[in-house]
Amino acid sequence: MSAASFDALPESVRALAQADFGQVAARFRAAGLTVGLPARGVLTVRGAASAAQDEKRPSVLLSVGVHGDETGPIEMVAHAVEALSRSAHELKVDLMLCVGNIDAIASGKRFIDADLNRMFRTDRGDLASTFEAGRADALIAATRDFFDGAGPQRWHLDLHTAIRASRYPKFAIVPELIQEGPRKDLIGWLGQGGIEAVIMNPKSAGTYSYWTAERHGAAASTVELGRIGTLGQNDLSQFAAMSAALCGLLRGAPGQPGSAPLVFNTAQSITKLSDAFRMSFGRDTENFTPLKQGEVIATDGDTVYTVQHDEEFVVFPNPDVRVGLRAGIMVVRAL
Ligand SMILES: [Zn+2]
Secondary structure: OOOOOOOOHHHHHHHHHHHOOHHHHHHHHOOEEEEEEEEEOEEEEEOOOOOOHHHOOOOEEEEEEOOOOHHHHHHHHHHHHHHHHHHHHOOOOEEEEEEEHHHHHHOOOOOOOOHHHOOOOOOOOOOOOHHHOOOOOOOHHHHHHHHHHOOOEEEEEEEEEEEOOEEEOOOEEEEOOOOOOHHHHHHHHHOOOOOOEEEEEOOOOOOOHHHHHHOOOOOOEEEEEOOOOOOOOOOOOHHOOOOHHHHHHHHOOOOOOOOOOOEEEEEEEEEEEHHHHHHHHOOOOOEEEEEEOOOOEEEOOEEEEEEEOOEEEEOOOOOOOOOOEEEEEEEEEEO
16 A cells, blocks of 8 residues: 555645644634643643533543554544634533544554554553554653543543445444443444444453443443545545534534434353364345354364354454454443
């Protein structure tokens, strides 16, 4: 894949894709808001500090481009933040905007050395010396500073697009450990944003959203908004509902109620244990493809992964991941 071309892009999209916050930062600052640039690719915008903890504005972390080839959310958020910066007094939350893997975006690639969205863990094994490990450290520090001293309402929306087709093109992964109230609000809000299915995830795979849920008590989600596309050529109409929901969240406005997403629980997580790992299907398998009880999902030496429930659906199948990482999730409908 060749380097991404930033020519002919709308200026706001070019700027966000290159993590150039100059103009939006200036507009927020001119409106009297407190603007910070705590790390490369990270912008924070805060209102006046409030003494009382329960009077604090909600804190919202928006991240895009954690995978450098997932450009749709960059375009969508660029337009949303551009508009918001021109009416900055409408911002009703403390905002952290994060462009995840700037170098991968510039190269038109998913990552430089390794998947950034597996680096949000303390033990990185043989990935510790990769480019993305250093990038994750910078994001972890900026994220900690943002949520330290934040009020009780904490959100993190990590926006992605999927590599492969999906029976539910728009779906989200939600850490199970989020408390019930915020979790319900989050899932309701995801429905407003057009999310059709939610997968409850009991265990970290080293993702950014699980990290913020676990470490900072954020109502956090990895949000898959449709298919991967080229920067500047994404069909933004597929993101219209999510864009409207985001605009409402940032302005403290209740959105249009959406359909409640279908909720799935994780039945089993398929880990690649060795190079002998063989999956019964390829990485081009559609997300949420159903498998019947007893069907073999994968073999890995003496380990055989089979479907345990009457029916399980496979999500994120990828036999090509590194040994030790998640090669797929099997999910079942929550009752
Ligand atoms: Zn992604």
